[in-house]
Amino acid sequence: MLRRIHEAIVDNDVTYEEYQAAKQWFIDVGEAGEWPLFFDVYVEHVVEEHNFSNRPGSQGTILGPFHLPDAPVLEAPFELPHRPDEPGDKTVFRGRVTDPDGNPLADANLDVWQADSEGRYSSFMPGPPEGNLRGQVRTDADGRYEVRTVVPGPYTIPLDGPTGRFTAAAGWSPWRPAHIHLIVSADGYEPLVTQLFIASSDYLDSDVASAVKPELIVQPQPSDDAPGWLEFEYDFALAPARAPAVA
Ligand code: BEZ
Ligand code: FE
Numbered sequence: 470m471l472r473r474i475h476e477a478i479v480d481n482d483v484t485y486e487e488y489q490a491a492k493q494w495f496i497d498v499g500e501a502g503e504w505p506l507f508f509d510v511y512v513e514h515v516v517e518e519h520n521f522s523n524r525p526g527s528q529g530t531i532l533g534p535f536h537l538p539d540a541p542v543l544e545a546p547f548e549l550p551h552r553p554d555e556p557g558d559k560t561v562f563r564g565r566v567t568d569p570d571g572n573p574l575a576d577a578n579l580d581v582w583q584a585d586s587e588g589r590y591s592s593f594m595p596g597p598p599e600g601n602l603r604g605q606v607r608t609d610a611d612g613r614y615e616v617r618t619v620v621p622g623p624y625t626i627p628l629d630g631p632t633g634r635f636t637a638a639a640g641w642s643p644w645r646p647a648h649i650h651l652i653v654s655a656d657g658y659e660p661l662v663t664q665l666f667i668a669s670s671d672y673l674d675s676d677v678a679s680a681v682k683p684e685l686i687v688q689p690q691p692s693d694d695a696p697g698w699l700e701f702e703y704d705f706a707l708a709p710a711r712a713p714a715v716a
Pocket of ligand 1: 506509510531532533534535626645678
């Protein structure tokens with residue numbers, strides 16, 4: 470990192486004034502508590518692509534800063550906890566968790582979290598109560614799972630802090646397209662950190678976090694069986710766990 474910073478100073482003919490401004494901006498990011506945000510917006514996608522581009526199984530993408538461990542494990546009908554008047558289009562998604570050859574993984578865990586239809590994450594943004602739209606479900610003996618929720622909305626990263634100012638100064642869009650986060654895990658397999666992006670969302674082509682992959686775009690459609698609900702299917706294939714490094 471230091472070598473690259475030194476090279477950038479020389480290549481860009483950085484002045485003392487620019488050095489002081491950059492130093493202050495780094496201090497501002499820390500004081501605003503925005504290092505997790507900044508790294509996950511602008512750095513994590515390269516780490517993810519570099520580490521997992523050759524991994525067998527389903528595509529992953531970035532974790533981001535809004536995951537909380539220990540969300541409740543849900544029983545049927547596998548509905549993410551929500552307010553009685555939760556706004557947004559009701560949707561159910563279902564599918565299978567398998568190994569890369571399509572063999573079902575029973576008792577796999579899907580840890581699911583998402584923003585509400587107005588793009589707000591519980592515990593991180595004002596509005597939704599704690600635990601809103603966060604939960605875990607397990608697959609059945611055939612590797613099948615189901616989750617009931619609402620379609621999330623797109624959201625901007627905070628605009629008023631140093632990360633937002635950096636983004637505006639660069640002339641980039643601060644929006645993330647609508648998405649549902651998952652960590653899919655099973656004993657003996659690599660956990661899959663991923664997101665499912667809603668096809669009808671704006672900003673799929675301009676995600677500030679550069680995390681969209683075509684394989685992760687889903688298209689909720691009106692359900693024939695459940696009037697008033699949308700539905701879509703998605704299967705996850707997990708890569709076998711890597712052998713631990715020998716000392
Ligand atoms: C998110 O997916 O929620 C996210 C990712 C990176 C930065 C900010 C948010
Ligand atoms: Fe997110």
